[in-house]
Amino acid sequence: MWHRYSSELRKAVLTAVEYAQSRGERDISTRHLLYGIWHADGDAAAILRRTGVDDLSFVNAFEAVEACEKPLNGPLPTLTRAAREVVDGAYVLARDYGDNYVGDEHILLSMLQNAAAGDGGRILRELGLVWERAWRELVDIQGSRLQAPGGIEVSKLARRRRAAGFAKAMKNVQQFAWASVNYRRHPFLPYLMFRKRTLDNPYPFYAGLRKKPIYWDGLINQWVVSGYKEVTAVLQEPRFSHQQFTLSTWDIAELPDIVTREFRSLNSRLGTQMLFLDGARQTRLRSLVSKQFTPRVIARMEAQIQEITDELLSGPANAGRIELIADLAFPLPATVIARMLGVSDTDSTALKKWSDDFATYIGGETSMTQDHAAYSSMRDLTVYFQTAIDERRASPKDDVITLLISAEDNGDRLTDDEIIANCLLMLAAGHETTTQLIGNGMLALLRNPDQLARLRASPELMPSAVEELLRFDSPVQWTSRVTREAFEWNGHTFKKGQLVNVCLAGANRDPGQFTRPDDLDISRDEGRHLAFGYGPHFCLGAALARLEGQIALRSLITRFPNLRLSTDKVEWQGSFAFRSLTQLHVELR
């Protein structure tokens, strides 16, 4: 989400694609990427030239490899696996160096660094270019772009980080001095520089952001909104659109069909999910689906959810310990939503993979390989749900797919594509987030034993405790919108098409809205948290998530009076938009 591919890199990729097409070659290999880089004349071409490569030696080396290529014969070209890995590697390099964009120089370095870089890497080696030398050139080129006081620039910090180890480098006073000078201009800098620490505890970083509750961040070229008042205002304002599924960090409009054909199909499916629609189209879908998710309909599922929970807890109860995420927090909501959709238990493993790939895709910061996985999962999923729809038409069942087929509102019905897209949305939205509610919620209670004791003593506080846990460590930390048009709003000037990052978790810790927001208080009664969003896209599954959260936590607390963390150390997943634990080991006896 935060790293954009630079326009120079796009130019280089376009040149590579055109070159492959002009030669009738089947695949866009790393060799074509290298050709694109050289002829698009960006920073990577500058590195090559500065390290002594000239036109003649480049063409000679290029032609030596070119002779082995197969001519186009069959389907249109696509990126080869090696080329895709190189692009992914470039993304990781940019991120590790603290650069806020991915440029063609990162591609070049990735080719040199990556053993599987294919023919492009071979050409570079034939030309005598080595990683270390190219890397020094990169540092100089970047130094001229982002120069900091005292002569430190982001990439040099990265070099030191590599040399001395991340933890040691972080203590470097100069880095902090540099960061604090720039922090005022670019509040996002601490996140980009100290990413791991921010992921462990993002709340001090959000407190820093809230000093400017809505601002344009020139470093990431996006708006950032983190104050409670500002977040609720943005989520209600129709000029901030949610119709913004993108081709990861690539700009779909600028890339040619042969690269984007697969992704266009994925994005057009996202386009029929209510979450990514605005206005009347969203309202129509939502009103057809929402009948299955009212608190009254959901309350009827209580016995079934309790039964699944008891079953999941029986093994760990015997063992005396539980890995809460894998043993309960993940399988409970996954089983509930799969059963609601009428998916058999044997199919649910495949569905988990498909929906994970999809969740990664919309969670942001995806690599090309992850985009590709999302595409093929979407294709498999479409086939799966289309078959399910055909079966339900022939013999209806007591499940949500059957209900969606027959759902009717003033004579309006859902098309098969809409049913498929929204089943996928429910599947993805319906389990990862609830897993996080149970995991983050239990962790917060175990870290605040006074609140856990209060809850044991007063079980009637459970509904308010779950709301507080959602506020305190929100599963969905960020969402986003795109400006539909140019407009003035609350003293800010928005241009058309700008990305607006909305920090739900930051708003949930806003001291302007909540007293002592960093304290957990299970009887807090101070108005609405924003963990389920706000306005027209307010979470459709909120009643279901609340019920699952309450049952899971109640079962753990009442069955196991000696619950405690096995270790104080916990690990968070790398996602920025979602806050999720990789594991949570808990002693039950």
Ligand code: HEM
């Ligand atoms: C603790 C668990 C959950 C959390 C924290 C959560 C959070 C959210 C948030 C923040 C949004 C709004 C996103 C935005 O405005 O950009 C949303 C929308 C949505 N959620 Fe949830 N969710 C949870 C569980 C569920 C479950 C169990 C379902 C099951 C069906 C579900 C289905 C949906 C759907 C369909 C939408 C889109 C609604 C629309 O666009 O009209 N969610 N959720």
